């Protein structure tokens with residue numbers, strides 16, 4: 001089975017890469033939705049994969065999904081794509097120009113039934129929420145559990161190329177008034193990579 005790992009930065013997947021070396025294809029896209037979509041489009045034009053997995057750290061809006069928690073993303077919405085109408089937000093779906101919510105094309109259960117993760121709904125943003133008023137606003141509008149800067153672009157690229165995909169995220173921080181001292185990136189990366197190493201081992205040895 002040919003697997004591609006997609007991550008925004010190399011440090012997020014370093015332990016996994018150290019475990020598997022060149023037995024695993026890894027695409028480092030750079031942070032954000034545009035670099036992700038571009039890098040994946042280029043990669044998919046050159047190679048075809050049986051499974052593509054997006055791994056990375058993320059913010060959590062959900063007090064039960066605490067830093068260090070690893071989750072499977074079941075849907076992901078481009079939260080900012082639309083138009084403002086004074087105090088209201090009109091999503092692109094209502095404007096009639098396209099879609100804003102994308103889903104994985106397989107599930108963890110289908111890929112490896114012996115592993116389980118809590119499922120969560122995500123948003124993808126260009127501007128990370130770090131202001132109490134804007135956080136409450138997005139919670140009222142979309143009620144997300146997880147926030148990243150790439151996830152929906154990852155699902156979009158996989159759908160365009162009809163490629164089975166999963167997004168697995170590990171929480172490094174709560175989405176709150178910006179405070180970098182509260183982030184635990186080390187714990188998030190450790191838990192993410194422990195899970196990913198187990199997952200890839202089980203898939204390749206199956």
Ligand SMILES: O=C(O)c1cccc(C(=O)CC[C@H]2O[C@@H](n3cnc4c(=O)[nH]cnc43)[C@H](O)[C@@H]2O)c1
Nearest residue numbers: 008031032057058059060128147148149150172175
């Ligand atoms: O210094 C900051 O305020 C800051 C804000 C967002 C992200 C960063 C990073 O260095 C990490 C980039 C990477 O991590 C993902 N990520 C992690 N936490 C969040 C979040 O709360 N909201 C959105 N994205 C997050 C993201 O996918 C990036 O790839 C620094």
